[in-house]
Amino acid sequence: MDTGLRPDRRPAIAICAWDPTFTAWDPVEDLSGDPWNPVGARTLPVAGxxxxxxxAAELSALLASGECGALLLVGRTAHPGAFRLQMRAENRRMDGSDRLDHTGPGVVRATAPAAEIVRDLTDAGLNVIAASDAEEDAGSYILYRILNDLPDGPASPAIGLxxxxxxxxNAKVQTAVKTAASVIARHLAPLPRPNAA
Known part of the structure; x- marks a missing residue:
């Protein structure tokens, strides 16, 4: 039965606040219950x-299945003063006691367009730095797990933290997340048209 509804061909970007106590990012802006979407893409809110x-397993599965083409992790920094765009994650267990993956690389780099995100956040009036140091928390752990699980290939999804x-x-956090997600969305291609039956 043809419902007449056209499929949504906008690519999806998953946004996940990995810490359930971090409530500054709210994907739903109004009483509609619909999550905010950047221009040309749709968001897929994932609860942390x-x-x-x-x-990490849920987000890796979403990326592997093609359900989303990009990911933005959101959380707090232990450092005062500025938003931090984390550019890498280290191969460490959550407690910092040992390597997480004994055959994996010591460091993995985030794949989101860092320079463009920093520029647009600055243009939005936010104080931001691109940080090479990985903070020892669940955010860094999840980032490493996801980046390390990516299959080899030329088309890596944009993944940032x-x-x-x-x-x-909270209003500045909302602005920062929306701005970063909008930058990532500009680099996403529309989903392919389904084959005619």
Missing amino acids: NASADAV IRAPSDVP
């Missing part, structure tokens, strides 16, 4: 209310 391993300082108001 499970263990870091479970969140943005951290907000604890003293910034």
